[in-house]
Amino acid sequence: MISQKEKLKQMYKEVKEKNIKFIVMTGGVLSGLGKGVALASIGSLISNDLKKVPIKCDGYLNYDPGTLNPVEHGEVFVLDDGSEVDMDFGHYERFLNITCNGKQNLTMGKIYKDIIDLEREGKFLGKTVQLIPDVTNFIQQSIFSIALSQKADVVLLEIGGTIGDIENELYFFAVKEMARYLKSNIFNVHLTYVPEILGGEQKTKPAQTSLEKVFHRGLQPDVVLCRSKKRIDASCEDKLGVFSGLSSDKIISAEDVKNIYEIPLNFKKQNLDDIVCDSLQVPKNQDFDVFKEKVEKITTNHKNSKIKTIGICGKYTKINDSYASVIEAINHASTFFDTKTIVKCIDTENVDSETLEQIDGFIVPGGFGNRGVDGKINIIKYARENKKPFLGLCYGLQLAIIEYAKNVLNIKECNSTEIDSKTPNPIIKILPNQDLNLLGGTMRLGAYEACLLKGSKVFSLYNSDKVSERHRHRYEVNPEYHKHLEDDHFVVSGKSPDGSLVEFIELKDHPFFVATQSHPELKSRIVNAHPLFVGFLKAVNL
Ligand code: GLN
Numbered sequence: 001m002i003s004q005k006e007k008l009k010q011m012y013k014e015v016k017e018k019n020i021k022f023i024v025m026t027g028g029v030l031s032g033l034g035k036g037v038a039l040a041s042i043g044s045l046i047s048n049d050l051k052k053v054p055i056k057c058d059g060y061l062n063y064d065p066g067t068l069n070p071v072e073h074g075e076v077f078v079l080d081d082g083s084e085v086d087m088d089f090g091h092y093e094r095f096l097n098i099t100c101n102g103k104q105n106l107t108m109g110k111i112y113k114d115i116i117d118l119e120r121e122g123k124f125l126g127k128t129v130q131l132i133p134d135v136t137n138f139i140q141q142s143i144f145s146i147a148l149s150q151k152a153d154v155v156l157l158e159i160g161g162t163i164g165d166i167e168n169e170l171y172f173f174a175v176k177e178m179a180r181y182l183k184s185n186i187f188n189v190h191l192t193y194v195p196e197i198l199g200g201e202q203k204t205k206p207a208q209t210s211l212e213k214v215f216h217r218g219l220q221p222d223v224v225l226c227r228s229k230k231r232i233d234a235s236c237e238d239k240l241g242v243f244s245g246l247s248s249d250k251i252i253s254a255e256d257v258k259n260i261y262e263i264p265l266n267f268k269k270q271n272l273d274d275i276v277c278d279s280l281q282v283p284k285n286q287d288f289d290v291f292k293e294k295v296e297k298i299t300t301n302h303k304n305s306k307i308k309t310i311g312i313c314g315k316y317t318k319i320n321d322s323y324a325s326v327i328e329a330i331n332h333a334s335t336f337f338d339t340k341t342i343v344k345c346i347d348t349e350n351v352d353s354e355t356l357e358q359i360d361g362f363i364v365p366g367g368f369g370n371r372g373v374d375g376k377i378n379i380i381k382y383a384r385e386n387k388k389p390f391l392g393l394c395y396g397l398q399l400a401i402i403e404y405a406k407n408v409l410n411i412k413e414c415n416s417t418e419i420d421s422k423t424p425n426p427i428i429k430i431l432p433n434q435d436l437n438l439l440g441g442t443m444r445l446g447a448y449e450a451c452l453l454k455g456s457k458v459f460s461l462y463n464s465d466k467v468s469e470r471h472r473h474r475y476e477v478n479p480e481y482h483k484h485l486e487d488d489h490f491v492v493s494g495k496s497p498d499g500s501l502v503e504f505i506e507l508k509d510h511p512f513f514v515a516t517q518s519h520p521e522l523k524s525r526i527v528n529a530h531p532l533f534v535g536f537l538k539a540v541n542l
Pocket of ligand 1: 366
């Protein structure tokens with residue numbers, strides 16, 4: 001049996017032979033500066049002919065982010081393979097037009113669990129297992145094993161949290177080791193913060209302190225990205241150049257932008273593409289103009305005085321991060337139209353008719369539990385009766401079915417067992433023998449196929465009779481009610497390939513009333529907007 005140390009040595013050899021490059025993103029001063037978006041933006045400057053593999057290292061002890069509260073942590077992003085990952089993966093997939101898998105999200109919980117399993121299997125050959133070097137070596141092994149198994153050309157390695165957080169220290173140590181061995185094949189980016197005090201003066205002290213912490217951990221940044229309100233001025237560049245030991249062209253401004261897709265454009269203007277690609281000896285992205293055109297369309301639309309307002313009706317209305325992918329998907333689809341699209345989060349526990357009248361199209365997104373459900377059902381009824389465009393996503397489909405069954409089909413007291421466990425008409429329920437993936441509890445997670453009804457709206461939007469979308473739910477439309485559901489207006493327009501599960505519904509005689517059991521928003525990309533969202537916005541813009 002080879003030792004873990006030997007195993008890591010062999011991996012280094014392979015990583016070097018394969019010439020795999022690493023871009024490492026660390027963050028300082030405070031959290032929430034957007035390391036994921038910044039790293040995805042850098043990735044978008046590199047050639048699409050290379051296999052770009054993002055890896056995110058989180059410090060917390062949860063095995064995966066699936067059970068984290070979206071208010072605390074932002075939306076849970078689901079991948080094709082059913083993994084529930086950090087929402088930064090949404091940025092990676094959207095910016096880079098790639099598909100990720102769950103192994104790419106490392107957490108300290110995962111690292112510790114795996115290493116303790118190895119210890120129990122006797123893989124440490126009776127030696128003491130220590131944080132340094134064993135856990136730090138294991139972190140490197142975990143990173144390399146993802147890079148090698150995915151045949152990465154460039155790894156985009158994001159270290160979560162803020163430099164100085166105890167829970168992320170071992171990752172920093174691992175990165176220091178990687179820099180020691182990989183030399184010019186690793187490119188370090190430190191994202192820091194330059195605040196502005198009253199009068200508009202930009203202050204570099206917090207950034208200086210975060211750089212000191214970077215050096216203290218044995219790391220040398222190759223560029224420093226400065227989050228700031230406005231573009232950082234020349235004196236800041238000089239000062240931070242002195243403190244980081246870099247020429248001032250390597251001090252890059254990452255000022256606030258209206259739309260996150262402007263960030264790669266902003267980086268490119270400051271020649272960050274040349275700096276990164278020259279240093280790592282990789283080609284630049286030749287298709288960048290396609291991306292740029294889309295972003296420019298969003299920016300010009302933003303100036304348009306013709307406005308359309310989309311209402312996202314949910315219970316997490318305080319931070320937009322809870323519905324990040326839905327908002328992104330709307331953004332992507334908006335590039336096909338000439339109006340400014342505004343997204344409003346509607347708190348379904350407090351809706352008034354005045355608010356509803358201002359909305360041009362309604363989205364009822366995914367959700368859990370019964371808080372705010374009555375409000376959501378009322379909104380669906382309003383959209384149906386007033387012929388306002390409606391798009392239901394997951395819970396949105398289930399509630400649209402309950403609304404129609406109650407108010408049109410007269411199926412009395414029908415409900416989802418999630419809302420009323422004793423309902424006499426459980427039109428939505430957990431099915432017996434449901435093929436559930438136990439990892440995330442009892443949810444149906446990840447990509448599943450659906451067959452679409454020829455001639456339906458969804459069929460024409462997707463332009464296909466077979467589609468694959470990502471899922472994250474527990475409850476299903478009860479098959480005992482399938483036959484009751486369809487009437488002259490209501491169409492089950494998509495089912496699972498064996499016909500047992502409802503995947504899409506729609507109403508005839510309505511400009512746009514479509515709902516799906518899946519989360520199509522998770523697959524929308526800026527250069528590849530999702531057809532359901534395009535169809536929805538088309539109806540909104542009619
Ligand atoms: N709560 C519903 C279910 O579990 C819907 C889930 C969702 O919208 N993601 O089936």
